Amino acid sequence: MVLVMILIVFTLIVLVGACIFWANYKDAERRAAALRAYQNRLINEAEEIKNLLAKNNEPTGIQLGDEGRLSPGKAKEAMKKWKDEYVSVSALEKFPLVPPLQGERPGIKKDDADKFNRVREESSYMATLQALINPAISRTNHYKNRMEQLQVELSIAEGQKKSREAVAPEIPKKKEETRAALQKEIAKLNEQIATEKTLYNERKAKFTEDKTKSEGDIAKDTEEYAAYEIKVNNEIRELKRQLEELKVKEVIKHEINFIHGKIIRPDVPNKTAFIDIGSRDRVVPGLKFLVGNRGVQGKFEYKAKIEVKKAWILTCEVAIIEIYDKDKPVVEGDHIVNPLFHKERPIVMAFVGEDRPLKLRYSVDEATRRIREIGSEVRKEVTLDVDYVIFTEAGSQKNRESYDPYKKAVFLEIPIADASEVFRFLGD
Structure with a gap:
């Protein structure tokens, strides 16, 4: 039994050794084949490199x-x-x-x-x-x-x-065409010259006729001019005479010479009162009056300023907005006046002087607006229907006579008032 086991083990060892030997043999055989293939590839690559070297070296x-x-x-x-x-x-x-532009290129020196x-x-x-x-x-x-x-x-x-x-070939044709066009133009110019000569003769004859007629007209116009010159000289002498009269004329100063109404039922402590004129007399709220009476030489002496608050048909309620003298209170029967107002019609006036006076409260535009609000009228020019003229202020290096409307007002004998006096009735 032991011998059998030994034989089996020996047999297995021999079998394993044979397998290992066979495997080593096959592996060596495969490596030899791979080396032969690699050798052939190197030979082919060397031949290819040689061919490429020859090809690349050829140029x-x-x-x-x-x-x-x-x-x-x-x-x-x-x-x-x-x-x-x-x-x-x-x-x-x-x-x-760089080839030379002209001639031969100069040679290089031998040195x-x-x-x-x-x-x-x-x-x-x-x-x-x-x-x-x-x-x-x-x-x-x-x-x-x-x-x-x-x-x-x-x-x-x-x-x-x-x-x-x-x-x-086209040059002779163009030359002939140009020649024909020039000949045609020459013929046209000759025709125009002939026409112009005819017109010239006609104009010359007409000019001679007009000259004869003009000489007659000149003689007639000369005669008429002489008569007109005599007439103008007469008018100039008359204007000079009127101008001399204007120089000696006196300025008519505007004065308040009419009374609009009276104070009734004054209440001085409460600063209220009533006046005896109403809306039928063209009184409107906001209208201002000065209260006073005639004094020395018939001139008004003012004691207070009132403003209409409420207007009825026959009377108005007013506010006493300013008292000039505490010792002279507003009493029953005091007169009221305003030169910018009239009970029956609008007052017509015109401004003369600077439009924007430096020393006055209002400009001409603002004063015109306020005057129109109380129902009166302001004209842009001095005319005969103006009630009076308001002079504002003379400009730098000027006087009143420097303004033509002022001289016109003096000539027409229109009263002239100072704006500083009239603007008192416009209020604040």
């Missing part, structure tokens, strides 16, 4: 040496040839990058040429194929552009030649 013109490699001697010889072709004095004189060649050989200037490509490309582009320019100039010249050849 340079340098021949390859043994085993497809570049020969240093041949490369050096080719580079010297190309340097002499692109970077040398002879090449620059033969192929100038300068020898110095250039010596420096070129001793330095690394243009020592590589890549460096030589730049001047080659520049030269190629330059002459390509020059060729294209010449082709364009040739095309332009050919177009101009064709245009001249096409126009040449």
Whole structure:
């Protein structure tokens, strides 16, 4: 039994060793096949690189040496040839990058040429194929552009030649057409000249006739002018006479000479009273009066100012808004006056002087508005139907006589009042 077990174990060991040996054999066989394939691929790549090297080297013109490699001697010889072709004095004189506009390009001095060649050989200037490509490309582009320019100039010249050849047959035709048009214009001008001569003769005859007639009219007008001049001189003498009269005329000063009503039932402590005129007398609320009586020489002496608060048909209630003298209170029967107001009709007046007086409370526009509110009328000009004229103020370097409306009022004998006195009746 033990022997059997030993044999079985030995058999298993031999079997395992055989499997391991077989596996190692197959693995070695696979690695050998992979190495042979890799060797073949390297050989193919080397051949391909050699072919590419030959193909890429072909544009340079340098021949390859043994085993497809570049020969240093041949490369050096080719580079010297190309340097002499692109970077040398002879090449620059033969192929100038900027051709001269006129004549031949001046040559380079021999000393300068020898110095250039010596420096070129001793330095690394243009020592590589890549460096030589730049001047080659520049030269190629330059002459390509020059060729294209010449082709364009040739095309332009050919177009101009064709245009001249096409126009040449038309020039005689145009000349004949111009000649015919000029002859036609000359004939038209001759006709116009003849017509103008006829019209000129007609105008000349009419002018002679008009001249004769004008001479007669001038004599008649001269006679009429002489009569008119005598008439104007007479009128001037009359105006001068009137002006002299105006100079000696006195200014009529406006004075208050009429009474509008009386005070009734005054209540001084409460500053109220009544007046004996009402709305039928054209009294309106807001109308102001001065209260007083006639004094020395018939002039009014004022003691208070009142303002209409309520208006009835026959009477009005008024407020005593200002008392001038406490010793002279408002009493029954005191008279009331306002030169800007009339019981029967509107007072007509006109302003003379500056429109915006500096020393007065109101401008002419504001005073006109207030006067119209109480029912009176303001004219823009001095006329005969004006009741009186209000003089505001004389301007700088002026006097009353400087204003023509003022002189007109004096001439027409219209009373003149000072605005400082009249504006008292307009209130605040």
